[in-house]
């Protein structure tokens with residue numbers, strides 16, 4: 001059995017309300033709704049990161065058609081839009097919070113994060129400052145991992161067992177530090193499916209982004225291999241461009257290539 005995890009970022013009410021610069025990762029509420037109803041019709045059920053890890057460890061079973069939904073960065077839209085759409089379809093998700101962003105404009109407050117828990121969602125950590133972890137000293141890494149975990153647990157009152165790597169950047173040292181900080185899982189952005197044998201500190205996710213294609217996302221959830229090859233080659237190209245151009249010029253190029261996409 002192989003499980004696909006999808007990653008979402010900010011959600012917007014409609015295409016008209018998009019602000020320039022955000023267009024690459026934002027899905028509209030309508031697109032999200034279409035995706036969720038398609039997956040529900042396809043007989044899919046969702047589980048939290050926690051239940052997925054339990055299954056990996058041989059405890060408990062997963063529904064025959066399982067998909068994992070993850071949400072990064074802790075946007076206000078995760079409560080306003082995502083949570084209500086998920087509830088409508090009896091779906092659930094794991095929401096990764098960057099603790100320094102909490103309460104900033106456009107981001108969830110502690111109260112709203114507690115509401116997500118009340119609605120049956122799982123809360124994970126996405127670090128303290130959203131710094132890329134591969135470049136940090138041991139002390140700074142500890143603060144990002146253990147510091148954010150402690151704060152989330154103190155504020156929300158539930159164990160925080162899942163971590164998502166900011167920007168998808170990780171290496172062996174990061175994975176070991178995540179484990180040492182007490183997390184049971186690290187979700188990255190490497191494209192692929194997850195089985196019992198997948199390293200729990202390098203769990204793969206598919207980032208849903210623009211240009212959005214319902215067929216493509218659904219075919220990946222269904223495990224259709226060519227869709228993964230396509231996405232993996234696109235991701236390799238992005239990584240190469242980032243390395244060659246540097247992140248700043250890569251971002252500029254991306255915005256020229258995908259205007260309002």
Ligand SMILES: [Zn+2]
Nearest residue numbers: 072073166167
């Ligand atoms: Zn992020």
